Amino acid sequence: MLMLIALLSGGLFGLGLVVSGMIDPVKVLGFLNLFGDWDPSLALVMGGALAVFAPGYFIWRKGHRRCVLGTELPRVSAPNIDARLVGGALVFGIGWGLAGLCPGPAIGLAGSLQWQAGAFIAAMVAGFWLVGRLTAAGSGKP
Template identity: 45%
Template sequence: MKHLLTYLTGLMFGVGISMSGMANPAKVINFFDVFGTWDPSLAFVMGGAVVVTFFGYRAVFKRYATPAFEPAFNVPTSRVIDAKLIGGSAVFGIGWGIAGFCPGGALPAVGTLKPEVLIFFVALVVGIFAAKFMMQFSARRAASRST
């Protein structure tokens, strides 16, 4: 049942991303082109997602003590704004603005098998592993300095 719900959630996300046009990098790039061919539709898609998520989380947390298939809700607790958060956000934003893809929009687009999407997806996976390696390296280095 868990896998079926995971599949249905991913399917719903992919259909929503595709229907909204957010799997099209030109749509995203035009949103950032404020002085050119500006397209505000990304703001409406993101705004709609934020509103649904805001009320959805509150309804679920109020109604259920634990999720159906896990022992507890996995919700971030850190409220720290540090260099890692700011740096990661900046790199994400720069990549999003250059490529026109965010990971969420790229995943449904992988099914098109277009070379630019596949190149982005491979670079995304390499970037995830590179970031993981750099964070582990940094943590080891910090631990060795404190001892």
């Protein structure tokens, strides 16, 4: 049952990305262009996402540790904001701003077989690999 709900949730998320225009790099770049021809429509998409997310988050924060299906929710430690987190966020944001895509929409756009999506996903996978190698090198693991 959990897998079915995960599949339906992922499908609904993907549909939302397509309907909202988040898989269109031109629309995303228009949203990020605050000092030019700014397109505020994606702010409504983000606001809608927060409206869906917020009630569940606040219920979870009040100590409810089970989801609607009865499984236990994971405990989350206090946030650890360090140089790695800030650096990763900067690289992510710069990549998103340059490409007009972030991982979710890029995977959705891959279905259109556009080369930009393939290039973005290849760069994303290369970044995952590089971080894995650097993390392993720093910890002394092979």
